[in-house]
Amino acid sequence: MSKDIIYPDWKAIRRDLLEHIQSGRWKPGDKIPREVELADHYGCTRSTVGRALRDLAVAGFLDRKRKGGTTVAPNPTRKAPLDVPILREAIRAAGHVPGYRLLHAGLYSAPPDVAKALGQSGTPELLHVQALYLADALPHQIEDRWLVPAMVRGLGPDHWQEQPVDEWLLSNAPLTKARIEIEAIGLPADLAPHMGQMPGSPSLLVTRISWKQARPIGLLRLYHATGHRLKTGI
């Protein structure tokens, strides 16, 4: 542990403990001192070191078990937080002028794969919305949504002409759970022209299925322009 100062401050304690881990003085698998010992060392109560330790545990740096004590996580599986933003806001935040163009909307029989993903039997009538998002007037993303009508009551044509469905959903049908998949595909022939690209050009496809409690709301496929990157970090 650090030799000198007394910190009555859980963030400082957290920093000090993390430094022990990242510098390698405490190695993966090592058992670290008990809460009481650390509290004594830092000159504070158990609650305060506990706060620091808990924080490091949820961040994945430590494993804690009652009676077993606290150990340095053997496999620092770091989690990189991936944003799930509002589409127009994300474009604006990147310093571009956002644009929105509705391509298609209406009630249609869902393809079997969509129906299955949403836990619907047969080929139910779902709300289908396709729209193009622009950044500085250039094609940026294509949104392809299938929504369960019962879950989006109140969503009408006026909600998708000028304003993305996205933004209506946020305040009117907030999701509680979602499954997200990211893959690389060749741009489908029917979408490529809207993107101003050749069919088959590599495109990032993000598929998101969302639920409210246990009830499926809808499926979103988001096709990104070739070259577009998702960025994150830890």
Add this chain to the structure above:
Amino acid sequence: MSKDIIYPDWKAIRRDLLEHIQSGRWKPGDKIPREVELADHYGCTRSTVGRALRDLAVAGFLDRKRKGGTTVAPNPTRKAPLDVPILREAIRAAGHVPGYRLLHAGLYSAPPDVAKALGQSGTPELLHVQALYLADALPHQIEDRWLVPAMVRGLGPDHWQEQPVDEWLLSNAPLTKARIEIEAIGLPADLAPHMGQMPGSPSLLVTRISWKQARPIGLLRLYHATGHRLKTGI
């Protein structure tokens, strides 16, 4: 708030508060009761409701300001945690038998883009390692790494013949910071044969630049087999 039971339990309080938000009874922007009021309502101390509120705030559901009070977050930008796993472990966890084949290793002059990304001037000599990861004997991922020699002292040929560099790095040169980018590309002609695919087939490319404190460790490019998906959720 819920009418009935008294919970002296911060997780139950968290659930109850979250239910208020997700059901829409508390809408984005709404001010919610003060800690003292909630403590009174739930029949516990301020610390306990504080714990629940803090948890919801870090999860992004609430905004808290001194004197300003606590409000429901206007823009629930949810974060989907993306794993940064050990490659062989990820394959094993997916229920496949992992394999590893070294393609190439040695000291080479780094291409300008790599040198620049790592903050190195000119065309420094960097350690270059390429390897193929297999899942059930089928090509799964290609790892393309450039490492700063000074940061990986002790990493020698014996460390990459049979065992992925990946696993050596984890315990010997842990990263403290990383920048991650995900994009869709056409598989380069030199890598496609190793993947058993045609050049240009859509491939998910994950690029990761990692640092230890402020010093760059290396750059990793991870090419995924066509059809391979990254999965996450919230």
Add this chain to the structure above:
DNA sequence: TAGTGGTCTAGACCACAAA
């Protein structure tokens, strides 16, 4: 069974920002 972390209390003082 005994030792460890997990939680809670009933106070207190402080830091920040809104009025």
Add this chain to the structure above:
DNA sequence: TTGTGGTCTAGACCACTAG
């Protein structure tokens, strides 16, 4: 200025689990 959240204390009891 004053109200709100942020933090800390000095205890206490409980829940889990390793030995």
